Amino acid sequence: MAYEPQPEHKFTFGLWTVGNIGRDPFGAPTRDPLTPAQQVRLLEGSGAYGVNFHDDDLVPVDATAAERDAIIREFKQALNDTGIVVPMATANLFGDPVFKDGAFTANDPKVRAYALQKVLRAIDLGVEMGASVYVFWGGREGTETDSSKSPLESSQRFRDALNFLCRYVRDQGYNLKFALEPKPNEPRSDIYLPSVGAMLGFISTLDDPEMVGLNPEVAHEHMSGLNFTHAVAQAWDAGKLFHIDLNDQLFGRYDQDFRFGSVMLKQAFYLVKFLEDVGYAGSRHFDAHAYRTSDYADVKEFARGCMRTYLILKEKAARFNADSEIQALLAEVKADEGQYAYLAGGYSREVVARLRGETFDRAAMNRRPLPYERLDQLTIELLLGVR
Numbered sequence: 110m111a112y113e114p115q116p117e118h119k120f121t122f123g124l125w126t127v128g129n130i131g132r133d134p135f136g137a138p139t140r141d142p143l144t145p146a147q148q149v150r151l152l153e154g155s156g157a158y159g160v161n162f163h164d165d166d167l168v169p170v171d172a173t174a175a176e177r178d179a180i181i182r183e184f185k186q187a188l189n190d191t192g193i194v195v196p197m198a199t200a201n202l203f204g205d206p207v208f209k210d211g212a213f214t215a216n217d218p219k220v221r222a223y224a225l226q227k228v229l230r231a232i233d234l235g236v237e238m239g240a241s242v243y244v245f246w247g248g249r250e251g252t253e254t255d256s257s258k259s260p261l262e263s264s265q266r267f268r269d270a271l272n273f274l275c276r277y278v279r280d281q282g283y284n285l286k287f288a289l290e291p292k293p294n295e296p297r298s299d300i301y302l303p304s305v306g307a308m309l310g311f312i313s314t315l316d317d318p319e320m321v322g323l324n325p326e327v328a329h330e331h332m333s334g335l336n337f338t339h340a341v342a343q344a345w346d347a348g349k350l351f352h353i354d355l356n357d358q359l360f361g362r363y364d365q366d367f368r369f370g371s372v373m374l375k376q377a378f379y380l381v382k383f384l385e386d387v388g389y390a391g392s393r394h395f396d397a398h399a400y401r402t403s404d405y406a407d408v409k410e411f412a413r414g415c416m417r418t419y420l421i422l423k424e425k426a427a428r429f430n431a432d433s434e435i436q437a438l439l440a441e442v443k444a445d446e447g448q449y450a451y452l453a454g455g456y457s458r459e460v461v462a463r464l465r466g467e468t469f470d471r472a473a474m475n476r477r478p479l480p481y482e483r484l485d486q487l488t489i490e491l492l493l494g495v496r
Contacts, residue, residue, distance in 0.1 A: 114156030198235025251297030322351030
């Protein structure tokens with residue numbers, strides 16, 4: 110059937126997404142907890158490719174060795190039975206009260222050392238499960254008052270931690286790369302490195318920048334009112350789009366993590382079109398949550414909805430690219446007779462001399478039509494299914 114997800118689409122979910130129990134800052138859970146294996150089996154038959162996890166999602170931090178072994182054995186059996194894989198892993202460095210002042214950027218050196226130890230173990234666990242991407246989300250790496258920390262010193266601490274962990278991965282011979290996930294705020298008032306652009310600048314200062322890329326998230330850029338597709342394009346252009354978190358989010362709100370495409374459909378369309386046009390081959394990870402009102406049958410519908418919406422928008426993107434009227438308009442606005450092709454070769458004294466000699470008719474240039482209203486309306490009609 111049309112729009113039915115398949116493993117080759119590489120749709121993934123986190124244990125913290127399908128296993129979310131409906132708790133929020135103002136209310137108790139509305140769903141009973143599921144074991145990690147039960148969460149995997151919830152996705153069975155949905156077309157999902159993989160599940161990702163925080164270390165504590167899979168093995169509670171205080172589990173005994175025997176409990177750990179039993180959980181992992183049951184989890185691996187569920188993976189084997191369902192054919193679902195683990196492409197990505199991460200560590201929870203934000204939930205435990207010990208991280209109230211951050212993990213890698215905490216003022217207490219004991220906390221920073223504990224965070225490193227916890228991540229080493231989480232990396233080992235992720236690799237054991239088959240992960241090839243490890244995500245860092247610094248949810249507590251920030252401040253409520255800048256009297257408490259120097260942003261420069263905090264950046265240095267974060268850099269030192271990542272350099273240490275990159276060396277560890279190299280020394281172990283792991284096939285693993287890191288993806289940093291920016292967010293502007295929540296749960297801290299201000300989180301360090303709050304955007305894709307900030308993260309890209311930071312990565313360039315690392316000892317092994319080739320090992321480190323980005324895991325941008327729709328909701329996190331939308332919280333700042335930014336254009337997520339532009340941010341993804343910047344990451345792609347830099348060769349740093351190692352992973353991506355898909356959900357939905359109204360501009361300027363708290364982190365809503367809605368079902369993909371459920372509230373800002375036009376923005377979701379442009380994102381899917383970009384990923385498909387450039388040939389992004391990584392996981393399409395849904396870091397979203399079902400409504401708190403849902404039972405687990407509805408959670409499964411939530412997961413199916415994320416994947417189906419992506420596939421519907423993928424088809425819409427193909428129609429956009431094949432629509433003769435839309436493509437004619439694009440050809441019109443991009444028309445180029447090659448008169449300035451000499452600029453494509455970059456700088457030279459000869460090019461400067463030629464450019465200085467050009468005469469530009471600004472009034473004529475302004476009269477060139479740019480029918481963007483028509484183009485946008487055709488896009489809307491395509492999305493609404495009337496063309």
